[in-house]
Amino acid sequence: MSYEIRLNDNQESIEILNRDGNLLEIAIGDRKYKLDITEVEKGVYSILNDNVSHNVELVPVENKKYEVKIGYESFTVDIIDAEARYMMGRKSDEDDDQSFISTPMPGKVVRILVEEGQEVKAGETIIVVSAMKMESEYKAANDKTVKQILVKEGDNIDGNQPLVILE
Amino acid sequence: MSYEIRLNDNQESIEILNRDGNLLEIAIGDRKYKLDITEVEKGVYSILNDNVSHNVELVPVENKKYEVKIGYESFTVDIIDAEARYMMGRKSDEDDDQSFISTPMPGKVVRILVEEGQEVKAGETIIVVSAMKMESEYKAANDKTVKQILVKEGDNIDGNQPLVILE
């Protein structure tokens, strides 16, 4: 299967050229690497590249999507196979006219400042969420209409949970 | 299903009387407990028994068999269901006339002091294994005959691997 890989917003082809135990020859874009790579703990990899030692930690976000840490840098990496390409094609059609507000972390809904059917302007605060004694405001990115409110004030919410749907 | 449980050499019945989330009512032999029990890390349990806090760590040895640590104490625990009872019945017939020498830890075979077919006396050294710069001698428990030698000098071995079969 042919794969591409997206790191943050940059998408390139990736291909394994050869593999022998820990030893991996791999091409990403037009760059080639010969690595000694091994998973030392669950989700933690040790890499030797030209004998330079690197430690990489993975957090799987969902199937085919990882958050990757090296040193103090964090990247979002998506693995793109044929299925993913197909899904992406479909999704971009659907998502055009609809978006949702969510938070990156779990918390509690403090205030909802809009009602269903209401028109909102870009930058207008939609919802206020508190976590760890701190309140954060979440705003509309574009001019939209509030289609549906999925939570109510006082609700506990997970991270990445859709809270308000705009369209 | 009815269960029994064996801790080291002591076998008793065990039955869950009631369970509600973390809260567990359970009978072992004629003793009853009401516990708040929760798995906090993989294989690590926190128990509150009458508000006294206990920490229990499990190492699964095989299906239905655990090594259990509380404080500095270690126990071997077997869960005995109908299948296990059946297997135990069969095994004791088979095993009567045959036993094997193995080591509790991985290592390297240094010397084999017997040959196949040889008769050995109880206490006679069968094999010498080294691990971590230390050599250990493994001896016959009873008067037996060496049926088969499964390793040769210089072999690396796993823990609990049968090395020499006696009968």
Next chain:
Amino acid sequence: MIKKILIANRGEIAIRVMRTCREMGIKSVAVFSEADRNSMHVRYADEAYCIGPAPSNESYLVIDNIIEVAKRCHADAIHPGYGFLSENAVFADRCEQEGIIFIGPSSHAINTMGDKITARKKMLGAGVPVVPGTSEPIKDIDKAIKVIKEIGLPVMVKASAGGGGKGMRLIHEESEIEPGIKAAQSEAMAAFGNDAVYIEKYINSPHHIEFQILADNHGNCIHLFERECSVQRRHQKVVEETPSPIMTPEVRKEMGAHAVAAAKAVNYASAGTIEFIVDDDLNYYFLEMNTRLQVEHPITEWVVGVDLVKEQINIANNLPLRYKQEDLKQNGHAIEVRIYAEDPDNNFMPSPGKVMHISEPLGPGIRHDGYVYAGYTIPMYYDPMISKLITWAPTREEAVEKMKSTLKDYKITGIKTSIPFLYRVMNARPFVEGRYNTHFIQDNQEALEPDHNVRQEIKDLAAITAFVDYLAKLESGKKNAPSANGNSISNWKAYGRKKSITRL
């Protein structure tokens, strides 16, 4: 003698206190909210009792529930840690009524020091320098203007019951006086239910330096030297160190004597901290007293070689202090950084969630006071502090180098933490040179920004590792990797369900 202590707290400080209890052969009792059953302090204690639902005001702050547990388990004493009920005079009194030792000062000391105007007066009476300003709440604007002219602009208007930067206004010009005072009063009323405000001289280039004190029930009081706490973000301490890089032996001696005088003025007994505001010329003024153990107490413990929790317990046992002032000296240099579950690259947004993997630093000159473990979900209800990292070395320069390399060793995945920010603080020139004041973070925003110029090789290794892991999972047949926290896949399912329900 105390044989069993209830620790009315959670997180790292609960464990810190229990550790000393263990060493002293004292049983420790944990209390926990429903959100904290899996918390380390429950696992670490000898006994543990649930005291209510997750929100603090239904559990950790409910005096009745805590007292009930203490009586039920026959605890001799309660250690309040910091935060929660630690500076609550009502709680201290209640303990006394119930015959339980409160490990902290008397309610009188808490009350006196808790109100800034009362505290100011006490300090003036004890000969401790205070920031020039008013000793009474402002009632009359004209009088206030007169006082301000005497002190000289700029001045600060501060809420008497204040803290954490609320109810404060800086006034540069005469025209700002009246609106400034009014704004501070209304903010103080909203925040603390008390609109009393007072005026203080504004200190240019302020340093926050505090002195640790210990006092017993027999009239003995000593100080354990200073802590420099000027690295602050929004009035919250971020990094602390001792000795202070700007201190001199003469001023230290004088300030220490004043700190002892301050504690004696309220008949203080237990561990406490006198906070001073200090200018570049080492003029110093009493700011406030914290009548409890401080978050940053470990740096003093290391440099002075005293276990402050042990001394608190000894004092509560009515023992005389085992140290005299002349026994104590500062040995080497210690730095503490506070590690929070927050995203320093995204406006310090809180980042509760599940810790996937943690590898803690080890080795010489490192102390780590924490409570999280791999697989632990940090709840969203409480303070986001995960742990404190402390380094010690013979010299300040070495302690800073050690902190840098230690921060690199400390790895947590699954949540965002302030570690990268702290690393940048350790590399910022004014910090490295020890020339910083409380404006350090705001004055050095650029140097403290992340540098996202990453080499292509590093990006490629990140992408390759994810790819290799993905293929390994494919091969082992586990196509669906477990997701990080709430899991966006199931959230989308939930969303789908709700959607179809509303469509009915």
Next chain:
Amino acid sequence: MIKKILIANRGEIAIRVMRTCREMGIKSVAVFSEADRNSMHVRYADEAYCIGPAPSNESYLVIDNIIEVAKRCHADAIHPGYGFLSENAVFADRCEQEGIIFIGPSSHAINTMGDKITARKKMLGAGVPVVPGTSEPIKDIDKAIKVIKEIGLPVMVKASAGGGGKGMRLIHEESEIEPGIKAAQSEAMAAFGNDAVYIEKYINSPHHIEFQILADNHGNCIHLFERECSVQRRHQKVVEETPSPIMTPEVRKEMGAHAVAAAKAVNYASAGTIEFIVDDDLNYYFLEMNTRLQVEHPITEWVVGVDLVKEQINIANNLPLRYKQEDLKQNGHAIEVRIYAEDPDNNFMPSPGKVMHISEPLGPGIRHDGYVYAGYTIPMYYDPMISKLITWAPTREEAVEKMKSTLKDYKITGIKTSIPFLYRVMNARPFVEGRYNTHFIQDNQEALEPDHNVRQEIKDLAAITAFVDYLAKLESGKKNAPSANGNSISNWKAYGRKKSITRL
């Protein structure tokens, strides 16, 4: 100045050395055997190179391979750690020839101190007390008998090239002299390829006390006080502490001066240790010099406040010592325990294998030098030491209490460790009271035995937990729990396979 150091070692000491390199801004290079690709020192280093198969004599002991890596990566220096090549004069010479700095003493010092008879002579010449005995290898039995009569029985016969208790014989009676000497000679020949033996007075109630020294290339030499290492099992140190509970200030001063004299006698430069045998009356005699960093160096680091690895590197950089003798003092008390992968309840059988879970102790007054992590398989090829736990407190009593509670915090599953044994040592009366000698472990076997009188409740909780876990796995459909290490199920399969093959 040194910019890159190759660490010719593995395990905790490799990481310990790299940590200081990081703090000094020096790049560190790991070397590893094929069994060590997943070892922490490879992950911790800046660079890492494979130097051969698992057995030490094909990797960590192969001088050519290590030199080749050092040249390839342009390392300025090599730190040998302890063990392996650390006291190998040939290696030290080879480094010099290749223009690589060997972080340790000259080959001359290694050679002189490596041979016990030569060392004895040197010490006699330098006025350092040695155990009364012969200074020449024994050739003539009659002469030996004469000398023994002068010294007085009992005496020890010792191999000149010896160590670790090999080639030693204790002689109580005249009739044992001849057979004893002959036995020692043949054992020495077998173990060290050298049958030279000498005679020493046997010390009753011996204490093993050693002095840490530091010496530079400019003729400066200081000592960093003593370490008490009398808790030994089969001549291996198990627990070390400083200060020694039997030391007096006067004897300390005198021994320290003799330690410095000993080092100066061989023009020593680097960190080193002078071991003394001491009797109950504090008569002391030079035993040997270890010309390297010791396993137990951390207790000195804590009490004296000096990073010994940093000083080694500074000395290798030709810098003069930054401390003078009068700058140094002992501050508080430190204890180290060595944690081994071995089963203390089963004759200390080695227990390599996979670490399932590890929770390391944290908090005040604790240092932990280790290298294993959850999921790491401890290889069977090397020393079974997993880590060293060090506690510090103002007093010995508190340091012992802290060690007790710290050992309780330290949890490792999957392998057996010596932690329960060490806990019993900390509770054994002669240790608690500081009245022990090198016979402590053999004299207190009963007190050091495990007490397996466990309450029924504890047993029941163990059984219940296993049962609950089993049912949870049944419910989640994962009937086959992954097994601990090699896995007995698959071993039985392998056995089955072999069986059927041999039946063909």
